[in-house]
Amino acid sequence: MSRASKNRRGIADLPSAVLQIPIVCGLIGLWYGLTETAVLPKFFFGEPFKVFGVLWHWFTSGEIFPHLGVTLVETVLAFVFGALLGLVIGLWLALNPTASRLADPYIKAANAMPRVVLAPIFAVWFGLGIWSKVALGVTLVFFIVFFNVYQGIREVSPVLLANARVLGANARQLLRTVYLPSATSWVFSSLHTSVGMAFVGAVVGEYLGSARGVGYLILQAEGVFDINTVFAGMLVLTAFALVLDQAVGVVEKRLLVWRPTHGETEKL
């Protein structure tokens, strides 16, 4: 996208949207042109206007909302459970060297495993409802949060710890006032990645077998070679992911108010 602004110096001053909107229009035009002139077969590549027709129908009839709702619930649950589990186990292993030493190879092995292959097992264990998707999302989110927390705790400033101890903190208070805030700040710094992963888990889970959700819509459409609906589903997922990312950005800004950002340091 920035290539356009590099070519000529004059357009670099325009607002990004002015440059970005023609790009997306151009791409859609290209798609339309290539499929209309049968350079690309419509059967495999769909038709842009029919895709928009599907989207229009979904949103005007409200058909899409229950499916989006299910995907959202799965994403949120996967994130919450995965983050909590990662936080607790990360804290525990970081503060307990023996447990950490014993668990190390298993953690590495579990992280190395492609976790998407767990989806069929989760479907058998938890059924085709939301919980098999939540479980898949949890396995993806857990490791991101776990490694962040584990590293974060081991890098807590020793001066901060010594200071809290001198001020009279007992072990529990040390956990509450130093380790936990420090660990949560690491959870939040990985928020974008882990929410994204929770979303991936939900959609992949739906796609591999479900009765509801946007992934389910795509699966159904693919089964009858309705390529326009597949594209429409992809567009909905992309837009949804963008909205989710924006929401995370807002939450992050709220929660990490104490963090210095570049150039923000105030001098008196």
Place this chain on the structure above:
Amino acid sequence: MNTQTSGAARAAPRAGAAVPGLALDNVTCTFRSAAGKASYTAVKDVNLTVGDGEFVSVVGPTGCGKSTLLNVSAGLLEPSSGTVRVFGEPLVGMNPHAGYMFQAESLMPWRTALDNVIVGLEFRGVPRAEATARGQDWLQRVGLGAHGHRYPHQMSGGMRKRAALAQTLIMNPKIILMDEPFSALDIQTRQLMENELLDIWSADRKSVLFITHDLEEAISLSDRVIVLSAGPGTHPIGEFSIDLPRPRDVSEVRLTPEFVRLHDEIWHTMKEEVLKGYVQSQQK
């Protein structure tokens, strides 16, 4: 040992107190290196006392184990041999009477200035409303009354030090340990902070063990200055009473002939050790 007793009558209630606030008896600290074989003796056979209400500074060449002495006094570090006595009682575990101001940043970045100041009260279980009121009072006393809502990254280095000072003093410790607390500040801010420290200290005399590498700072603040040898095996090699009249202004007291005389005398003792320390740091 090079001891002088001051004739000047000090307003401190120190004369009456026979039991020193803090006493290190033959303290030795040996650290095992990472490899596990070689060991390093940071401080060796240190005898040091801080009277009740006395302001004692410790000066010494860089890397001589000054901070080790403070960690031992705070109870953060157990000495390899020797004992620490706090008001006559042998120290076991953390020192409940000590407040410690660290050289490095010690404020919690996720708490505002006010919440940092009252964190010790929180540990003690003081109710929130009372803690906040006392915290606000202390912020006022260190000149941060209007800045309680700021996070550490929103404050200047000097403001952070003030907040750390309030955080330490709000606990009303009988002994204050200070590890080069102002070394990161510019010289003007530093003299302001030193004067403020003297004001606060003279209002309510505590025992202070103040560590610095700056001899002028040591003399202008203290009742007594202790000079340490270069490491390894650091131990006191000189002790000087500073009988400059109080109250002092740290920037003015530096111009008096008495100050200059003391500075010369102590520097004479220190010089050799500083050179030794310098040579050692070059060899490392």
